[in-house]
Amino acid sequence: MNALFPDVIVNGETIAPAAIAAEAQNHSGPRGKPGIAWRKAAQALTIRALLLQEAARRRLTAEAQELAPGRVETEEEALIRALLEEAVEMPEITADHVRAEWARDPDRFRSAPLWDASHILIACDPHDAAESAAAKARAEALIARLDGDAKGFATLAARESDCGSKSAGGALGQLGPGDSVPEFEAALRALKAEEITPEPVQTRHGWHVIRLNAVAPGEVLPFETVAPKITQALEKAAWARASRDFIAGLAARSEIAGATLDPI
Incomplete structure (x- = not known):
């Protein structure tokens, strides 16, 4: 147990304080409050543990993919990607959804000033x-x-x-x-x-x-011009919501100590 923070345990698996400390370097927090970065790191590693445990439960395997020139997925990243691809159901984004989003405020979609x-x-x-x-x-x-x-x-x-x-x-x-x-x-x-x-x-x-x-200031762009961009944004938002819901479902069925999935 860390002198300041409790052990983080996910379904009996303890996340090493050293791993949380390393992950904390990737998270921000107010100056003088390192505990916030630590809690964010603990949350991130808790989610990672939940996903990897679920991938193991489903006996998934995955081949690492190249993310960028010289950057290949780790084995764990590949497993998490494969799990989300299998488990997360994406709602359909229809043409009506896209047009409704555009019609909500066409003035948002302008050519560059x-x-x-x-x-x-x-x-x-x-x-x-x-x-x-x-x-x-x-x-x-x-x-x-x-x-x-x-x-x-x-x-x-x-x-x-x-x-x-x-x-x-x-x-x-x-x-x-x-x-x-x-x-x-x-x-x-x-x-x-x-x-x-x-x-x-x-x-x-x-x-x-x-x-x-x-x-x-730029001209308001016609619907046909911005429809692909709106579709992409709606799909990205829908994927994020569906992923969060899936992770929340895993957490609800799990025993987690020392970390929370609530917004920090």
Whole structure:
């Protein structure tokens, strides 16, 4: 028994604390509360034990499959896959289901937005606290100088920016999702056309003053275009629900100590 946590026993099979500690590295928890990661790990290994025990009860065998180049299933992963393929019954996803999901809110299904943006970069090493603070202060001073007025943005960018786009007045042209680092994209999504970020935006490159020149939000896509994507999403959700129900059924028929399958 661990000094802090009870032994985890699934139908008489004890899960080693060392295995739980290793699994805990794959789970997150609030800082200063390692017990949450431990409980999540114990839950994951409890589910794994339930599935492997059921596979053994059914005397299943499975051949390992390649998951990706250089990545082949372990024997246990193959057994769990074979069990779920045999035991989990997938509800049928009909054309009516797909159309109903689309009709619930067609506005969710749009082509990707496009942002026409400009920026002023104050480059720095984000890991150097003093250098980063100085760069941020410089960016804040530029925002104060602009005072929300975008007319002088290009002139200021040409003089102050540390990015090669300074030769074009800071213009970056049209950007779509994934074309910029996540922090930069998040700032673009929060801006309206012709707005400037009220605070500098930090990325791995330094601090940015960003202007959104224009935005094309994307068009609502017709049902025929998005139907395959909706079908895939509904099938994935249905599979997840059916798998959870199957595991819950195994747990209800089992003796489990030291772990819970309740949400953590």
